Amino acid sequence: MNELVVRIAARGDGVTESGRHVPFGVPGDALLDDGALAYGPHHQEPPCRHFPECGGCQLQHADDEAYRGYLVSRIETALQQHGLTTQIREPHLSPPCSRRRATLKALKAGSGVLVGFNAEMSHRIVDMHECHILRPELFALVAPLRNLLAAMLQPKRIGEIQLTLIDGGVDMRIKGVPAGRLAEIEQLTSFATAHDLARLSVDRGLGPEALFEPQPASVTLSGVRVGFPQGAFLQPTEDGEAELILSVQEAVGGVAAVADLFAGLGTFALSTSAIYAAEASRDAAGALKRAAPATTIEHRDLYRRPLDTSELKRFESVVLDPPRAGAAEQVAELASSTVARVAYVSCNPATFARDARSLTDGGYRLDWVQPVGQFRWSTHVELAAAFSR
Missing domain, CATH: 3.40.50.150 (Vaccinia Virus protein VP39)
Structure with a gap:
């Protein structure tokens, strides 16, 4: 007998009336007798080619109505566990393409470099060639980063790139990349200049060191300019x-x-x-x-x-x-x-x-x-x- 999916669980699986968990199910989908999923009105075509492999998104298959329902359900369930309603x-x-901060991973692979988010529940890096959550200013740096890091990353060592869009452009912090030689430092500063970064810092294990910061990094909050410390929220x-x-x-x-x-x-x-x-x-x-x-x-x-x-x-x-x-x-x-x-x-x-x-x-x-x-x-x-x- 077919079962309807009635909600989305905390980790993103659909849940049927009887409590069965169904990967990629959303409310209105039907779980058929043979285990297949018949899509309902709230199941959409995921916009990104990397879904569901990339761990940056878990619910691109849910339309906005289903996603809003998921957010409400998570809060309702948490409150009910403590005897509360409101x-x-x-x-x-x-909206899509509005995220102004992200942490990407980088890994040398042959003669190239993988740059992207980790795969879902994995340390494997999904090489990012499109992204529907990042601001365009951040995504535009992904391809240039591959070229920049190709000669700097050590084999089998994962680099980390933290990107935050602030007042003067992108604040970039690179970790796990030694970049201590003069030629590497010059490459980094040239990269920062070419891409109009607000700041570029390297963390070699003792905390971030700013290599490029033409103006003090800042962010405007409610019309007030506030200095933006390294790694600030x-x-x-x-x-x-x-x-x-x-x-x-x-x-x-x-x-x-x-x-x-x-x-x-x-x-x-x-x-x-x-x-x-x-x-x-x-x-x-x-x-x-x-x-x-x-x-x-x-x-x-x-x-x-x-x-x-x-x-x-x-x-x-x-x-x-x-x-x-x-x-x-x-x-x-x-x-x-x-x-x-x-x-x-x-x-x-x-x-x-x-x-x-x-x-x-x-x-x-x-x-x-x-x-x-x-x-x-x-x-x-x-x-x-x-x-x-």
Whole structure:
């Protein structure tokens, strides 16, 4: 008897009514008696030739409606595991070719070089000849990188290229490539000049060293120019960043006494006119302090030393944007505080739901969740949420 696929599981498989997992199934597909899959209305032709081999995308076979449903389902399921429900808004999806940061791998293969993402669940590199997620400015560097690295990569040693699009162009950091000889350094600087890079750095194992940086690297956040330290975090897409900012501004309610915790370079501190920000990265905290001298910026590890209830008293709203591990220690203090509103930005529905349970146990109401699909066609889920009391 045929079975319909009714949802997409966390890792991207379709799931039937009876709970069977079906690779590449999406809601509306039918699993036939012979094990074949009959495509339904939400199954689309994957746009990229490298799918499904490349690990950069897992869900190119799902149309936008099915993908939005997947994002909502991931959040609903995580919340239900902690006995929570709320309004989950229509997901925002970043468009194709909008990702402004990526980490590619490179490997010498014969007389050439492979450059691309790893294959799904593998260390094997898929040589990238097209990409439907990267900004064109980043993808345009893939072919020139093959030529650049052909004589620099050591056999069987994987190189890593981190690319981030910032104010002055692409910030490129190369790791796993010695590039210590004068001729190699000259090649690198010539490459940076020819491709108008904002910065080119090489990490030979002791941290990145900038070989080319004609102007101090920076990124503009809410109209404020902020220095961009090596390896700093930036939201993956500009439109996704804008959607998160709007959600955070709504969640904090327009009050003046806002604290931004896990502030990074100030994506939310600068957009909410926060009076206080805390960040564990010394370089990021320093960059934000120089960009926003009127705001109190503290270099502080909120896992080891969260703001306690006495410190939280002066804030009406708090913004949380923690790493994937969540913010359990800080949330425990917030749950006992007098803070009226919390805006929580998360890249992990599981730890978000855990922390949401702690906040609701402390008297907060989870008002709504806004899913944001910045990592289009991937199983990575981001969100912003509003809590109030």
